[in-house]
Amino acid sequence: MKASRTGPAVIVLLGALYFVLPLVATFEFSLSMLRSIWSFEAYRVVFADPQFRTTFSFSVIAALATIVLGALLVVPTAYWVRLRFAKLRPLVEFITLLPLVIPPIVLVFGYIRLYNSSSWLPFTNSAGGTNLLLVFGYVVLSLPYMFRAVDTGMAAIDIRTLTEAAESLGAKRSTILFRVILPNVRAAVLSGAFLTFAIVIGEFVLASLLNRPAFGPYLALIGANRAYEPAALAMIAFAITWACMGLLQVFASGPPGRPRSGRSLFKLARRAAR
């Protein structure tokens, strides 16, 4: 029953080939905009495009707003559930996992019908309202990752003792949340934040159907009309994803969270902008 090492090595090599080839091909393609020489011309064109800059900054701001709003929603909830409503935890966890069950396109379809200009809460009446609705939608998409990260982080610290210690020193609840609990789950919030950033930055369906000038719809537009710029944009997107995941691992493996919290997040890490 002795296993040989050749089989596994061949499998890993073939896997590496499948995963590296598209990257090599995309990079090569992105360099060949000028005839017969390799150049970074496609990248220069992309970076010089004012539409690239506006859509990219729009998506960066949307991602940051999503992270702040998501953290403000998830941290107090996870804290309060652990402290007072342990019985409700399965329900809250179930709700945070629902965005993995309901496809994003279905979710945004519901938004469009429920919050259109003739409804009781006409979000889509103004650009600002639609932006807000978009960010709310992104908070929903990031819920599974954010809640799981923060909840795992809270499991690693003794929130009850911390809360009682702060209370006996006369701290108000908001002080406890923002100056005691939040700093202690900072690593967890950050790892959730990087995953959220990776998801939001290239998101297509919500932004496109809500008609927002985000990076995702811009990518689709360029893809339909240009030859070499899409390859350059794909390399840029890959670099951003890589950076987010790298930072996620750095923060997920650092104290005080459990080292495994990053892994379990990876498991959930998916459904990005598909």
Added chain:
Amino acid sequence: MGAAIDAGTAGAAHNDTDAAPSRRPARSFAWLGLAPFFGFAILFLIGPTLYLVAGAFQDRNGAFTFDNILGLFTPQIMAAYAISIQVSLASAALGALIGFFLAHAIVHGRLPAWIRPTVVTFSGVASNFAGIPLAFAFLATLGRLGLVTLFLKEAAGVNIYALGFNLLSFWGLTITYLYFQIPLMVLIVTPALDGLKGEWREAASVLGATRWQYWRMVALPVLAPSILGCFLLLFANSFGAIATAYALTGSSLNIVPILLYAQIRGDVLYNPNLGYALAFGMIVITGCSNLLYLWLRSRAERWQR
């Protein structure tokens, strides 16, 4: 955002009284701390979904009807569901199979120590590298002018497009989806493979089992719920995916999310309530596979302690 903070302080007011057990009735305000979360979930997650589900069973005037659900059984919509399910099945089955072998190779393959963390980290990145950029990458690889296409034509004399391959087709989409399906399988199944205890293999060996018998009678029965569960997760994962397919094929491959996208954009089915039914069908399919996944995972965890 303001609501979350308000609710936090509302909870604080409550907790001050909690210190004195005699004033327990104040407990009734503690739920306010959860109000922002449940309010948000109802407004932006559950409400919109239920609205669509309800709409799937209503006619234009709001009366109850099964017509929309029956309306799904037309050739056009059934074809969309069929191709969606086929692509999801193929990419989930291949992703699960290849991902399993890859995970097994890095866990039990006795390869150099750096291989495993490298593969796992890359899987974390690749499982998130999806959407439109992934479509661009595969167009540059296997498109008509892609690197691999040209290489095969020039170096090996094989024109894959003349042989009937097309990236903008069922197999093209499946191969592209595998780029995030395989890494996802590796990430989920690696812990399960870690749970295969060396003692079991040794015990089987001592009892005279062959390698095949060990796999068939020990390892696979233990791993089966994990593998099947991952398969269902991968299935739901690709079933709801749209951006990659949209950027890759435009509307030439009529999968359900793309049909729904067109319906939302311009009511291509000429019946808004039929659109709700289309969305309802998607929820039912991804919901069923996710529920089955959760059930299988709870069974699989018994062996991972």
